Amino acid sequence: MGLLDGKRGVVLNIANDRSIAWHIANQAIKQGAQCAFGFLPLEKMERRVRKAMEEGGFGQAPLFPCDVSSDESIAAFAENVSKTYGTIDFVVHSLAFANKDYLQIGRFTETPRDVFKQALDISAYSLIALARTFAPMMPNGGSMICMSYLGAEKVIPGYNVMGVAKAALECATRYLAFELGEKNIRVNAISAGPIRTLSAMAVGGIDSVFEHVEKKSPLRRNIDAEEVGKTAVYLLSDLSSGQTGETLYVDSGFNVVGL
């Protein structure tokens, strides 16, 4: 008997088997969920993502293109999901993008307008767009989650414009939770500690962040993506039925330490 038996949802987006989305899907499927996946329509991406899904044992699951910077692409993705599942119970938003040239220590002040707009559009506005698109496909209520980082609240040198995007994402989580609550749709964020994924490695100075967490966090270690996956299962399941609009930390407790 799984915590997500009978539940179906969408997971966006896996890049490879290190992606947090992969680990969330892996844990959700183990708990009985059915997942449909998105992939960013770039060259060779579909093949890479399908291979990663096969490594997790969910290679047969539905997989459709979705570029969240395009309303048309989101609509086409939703159409594919609707044809496949009809209705769904959850949405996993695990994606972000910013030009890595500006994710370097000491370059925040130089952030150009177009880099700012793109980072906020893909990393934060997309949650609103996906919520608007998928809420009508959740007639029985459900759960939406997104992935944030401590850089939303505190300065993490090098995280720069992505920190601003995560602040917007966490705030959007609260506003969406407020509006969708009457449909019994809950919206929560997970603030994860650093994990070695493709996106994380684009952040300047990331190695020192891992070292710092290991030395200073209450658990004296970094987290692994499986731990995020397990918390995601909790948020997607009925175990968290009274929680919405929250940001939950999965970070070895690092966020509580002042010095």
Ligand SMILES: NC(=O)c1ccc[n+]([C@@H]2O[C@H](COP(=O)([O-])OP(=O)(O)OC[C@H]3O[C@@H](n4cnc5c(N)ncnc54)[C@H](O)[C@@H]3O)[C@@H](O)[C@H]2O)c1
């Ligand atoms: N890795 C970490 O240390 C860490 C910590 C906290 C939060 N997060 C967040 O977790 C989420 C997942 O990142 P990850 O670390 O698994 O890295 P990842 O590189 O594996 O995943 C990022 C995903 O975003 C997708 N993406 C980028 N632009 C897109 C677009 N226009 N449309 C659709 N998809 C797009 C990529 O294809 C990729 O699948 C992100 O929101 C990230 O900010 C990561």
